[in-house]
Amino acid sequence: MDCREFHKTHSAFIDDTLSGIELVGVQRHIAECEECAKHDAIVRRSLLLFRNLPRIEPSPDFSERLNIRIRELKNAEVPPVFHHSRVFAATIAVSSALMLGYIGSSLREVDSSRDIVFPPVVASIPEQELVPITTPAPALVASVPAGLPIWTAALYAELAPIHFASADRQLTQSGR
Amino acid sequence: MDDSAVVTAFLGGEERAFSELVERYQTRLLNFIYRTIGDREKAEDLVQEVFIRVYRHLHRFDRSKKFSTWAYTIASNLAKNELRNRSRNPLVLMQAVQKNWQDDDRPLQFEDTTSRPDDMYRKRHLREIVEESVAKLPEHHRHVFVLRELEGKSYEEIAEITDCNLGTVKSRLNRARNSFAEIVAPYME
Numbered sequence: 619m620d621c622r623e624f625h626k627t628h629s630a631f632i633d634d635t636l637s638g639i640e641l642v643g644v645q646r647h648i649a650e651c652e653e654c655a656k657h658d659a660i661v662r663r664s665l666l667l668f669r670n671l672p673r674i675e676p677s678p679d680f681s682e683r684l685n686i687r688i689r690e691l692k693n694a695e696v697p698p699v700f701h702h703s704r705v706f707a708a709t710i711a712v713s714s715a716l717m718l719g720y721i722g723s724s725l726r727e728v729d730s731s732r733d734i735v736f737p738p739v740v741a742s743i744p745e746q747e748l749v750p751i752t753t754p755a756p757a758l759v760a761s762v763p764a765g766l767p768i769w770t771a772a773l774y775a776e777l778a779p780i781h782f783a784s785a786d787r788q789l790t791q792s793g794r
Numbered sequence: 795m796d797d798s799a800v801v802t803a804f805l806g807g808e809e810r811a812f813s814e815l816v817e818r819y820q821t822r823l824l825n826f827i828y829r830t831i832g833d834r835e836k837a838e839d840l841v842q843e844v845f846i847r848v849y850r851h852l853h854r855f856d857r858s859k860k861f862s863t864w865a866y867t868i869a870s871n872l873a874k875n876e877l878r879n880r881s882r883n884p885l886v887l888m889q890a891v892q893k894n895w896q897d898d899d900r901p902l903q904f905e906d907t908t909s910r911p912d913d914m915y916r917k918r919h920l921r922e923i924v925e926e927s928v929a930k931l932p933e934h935h936r937h938v939f940v941l942r943e944l945e946g947k948s949y950e951e952i953a954e955i956t957d958c959n960l961g962t963v964k965s966r967l968n969r970a971r972n973s974f975a976e977i978v979a980p981y982m983e
Contacts, residue, residue, distance in 0.1 A: 629968040657975075663982055664975040667924050668943055674828055676820050676838060684816065684842055688849055 619643040624654045632661065797861040805853060816845055819862070822945065823869050829940045830873040831880075832929050840872045859954075866947070867955045870937065877933055920981065927977040935970035942967055 624647050630636050631644045648655045797818070804811035823844055828837035847868050855864055931939060937956055941947045947955065953963045 629964060629971060632971070660979050660982070661971055661975040664924075664927075664978040665943055665971065667920070667978065667982075668928065668974065671829075671921060671924060671944075673821065673825050674834060676824055676841070680820060680838065680842070681813075681816065684845055687842065687846055688812075691846065691849065 619647040923981045938966040939970035
């Protein structure tokens, strides 16, 4: 094994994933090459330093803050009932759209000969308006059931008090 | 009780099972995201977001796969998005760095040898050097590097989490290891 090969396989050597033959080859090379042996030592020591860095811990209120956020998340979630009603509304909307589409397409397909035919409009003389009936005098109305001509009935009605008064005076004069 | 059983219990209506998942993964995910983005406070926010997404979408999770891979995939995507947002807005990155410094985490000046009176101080300094060295790795390399070296994920899992093929994962990991060693080496001598 030469130095180039060593550098190519060095990572696998550190991870201990080399096959038996490769492993022996690298170990032999390190024993012979001072430069590669030094490189191997530096890499291993530097990795050891990194792996030994102190681990940081979450702050004491980490879990509490997380729980608050999860509670907020739960409250903000859409309730299942609402979720179902949204599905239902979407289904209604889609079926309505389909129905409207079907109606529209069937209207277009209707033959023009099947249209409703109305009778022709005939012009006619407009009807005359009725003249309202004016209310007649009470005497006139009363005379009609009696069967008398209108003018005599009216005359009798007007002269009646005079006849009564002249008959009374004649009776008085004859008595003296 | 393995993760799969806990997931099944949660999907069966047992709310406590979710707390169990949080308990198992909060520290691991926090460290993974923190080492990837370098901002502790933001990392914690992102871990919260991971669990919120897990809670919301667990019913869609393919149970023939590992829960941990799925959780890490969510975390990985969130971390990538965070880094992408920062690269678009450098001010955010600057504010994050300043905020960390104000928390008495100001990186020490390596050149100032008089400021290392004892071992504890040196160790702290070395830790900061290591953390800075990780941050210097290109984003794609860092992602694979953290998943392998910190979280101990297999190549196959890393390929799934990062949505890359196996060859790309191996190549990136090899480069990341070599680059990291090159950056850190001068401080180890």
